[in-house]
Amino acid sequence: MSDKSVPARPLIDLRSFTPARVALGRSGASVPTRPLLDFTLDHARARDAVHAVFETPRLVADLGALGLAVSEVRSRAVDRRDYLRRPDLGRQLDPDSAKALARDAAGPCQLALVIGDGLSAAAVHAHAVALVSRLLPLLAEGDAVALGHVVVASGARVALGDEIGAILGARMVVMLIGERPGLSAPDSLGAYLTFAPKPGRTDAERNCVSNIHKAGLSHDEAAFKIGWLIREGLAREVSGVALKDESADRVPRRIGTALPE
Template sequence: MSEDDLWKRLSRLTPARIGLGRAGAGLPTREVLSFGLAHAQARDAVHAPLDADAIVSAIERLGFASLTVASHAVDRATYLRRPDHGRRLSEESEAALRQSVSEPVDLAVVVADGLSARAVHEGAAPMLAALKPLVEKSGWSLAPIVVALQARVALGDAVGALLKARAVVVLIGERPGLSSPDSLGLYLTFGPRPGRSDAERNCISNVRPAGLSHELAANKLHWLIAQALTRGLTGVNLKDESDALLAAPETHAELDGPR
């Protein structure tokens, strides 16, 4: 097998840019154009606004109640320049959440635009649809789904604390790569409160049609939530062992219980 044939075979196994070939001292024209398209798609994903009304409608069609909030970032430009503003609720949103609180709940879910509204438009509703029967089967109490605008991951800490949730899950558009402008990230934090660090969260990333499926991501997230609520922790102290369910299905009952 020639070296060119080997690179062609390898390139079919990954979206990574390998074995691109040469045109003199540069890249072939098709690869230059492909790179330019990917870069434009990533930029569009970062700057595109979230259609909150469409997201709310999709959430409510699934049978969930919902609330809409905004971060302290007043516009997209501020959000991109000042990440700290995206981690804080606006005063109006904080007041609205305080008024909505009734009883403590097991779980709060935040759907946030993050750095890719496209990922949320395409992936949030399918992700919630896959997660819903697992939450219902477990009997966990759930706060209204919160749709957050101009939001960073840490905004979920404030939302979860205000909703008196034992744990919070943030579904957020991830920073686009040059082959993944539609990637959704899932961040789970036990005991949410402002000031939590990234080391205290579990993350499931690359949830998209060309990556981790919604069904598999939902099963992983369900396992992590169950363990978080049982053990009272998330982050570096909670390792994702959900793949053991796929390798040994007869152990489902054992892994679903307290550990």
């Protein structure tokens, strides 16, 4: 039975709850001028995000201010056009980068962090450093997780983290990367976690924390979820479909604790 004392909210009020394009109105057979101009602007912002220059010196300096030593690598995509036309090249390290990374590897580590431009360098510039600054204290709590390497990767696709993690001997790799821009969020960052990374891992073997941006998941919320998945993944020695995000309901296991029979 409906409560007639509660007035029906006009459809236009839905716009205060979502950045999605709802209740745009109509002008003849088309939309009004303002929504059309807004669409054109958002489309331009999405295109700009895809082609934005990845400012690696700035990113390395900002990460250094957090006390992190950073290695720089690039994929086999020689430029942005190559990157967009050949996704496979963005999943493979440039040979010189692979050799340099192997020289930097000092032995196996628990965790490697890779920050790649992906399809939105704007997302990395806007959110990566702030997210890392909130993640580091969570990794240091209690049974601390040792962050062995931090790598900034240009021309990166998600799977590039698998090769990087394998070279560094990481038990787990976390890839922070710019997601494909949408018309409501051109600067959305994603985090992909893979246990026992190696070339050939599939998306089913990763966990993803996505939509990290001002109108989506906050830096604090994302850091909490990522930290929980790192600890639980290392404890269970799994990631992907075998590891569900139960961060809202459970405390992660102690790393190294065996699962019950």
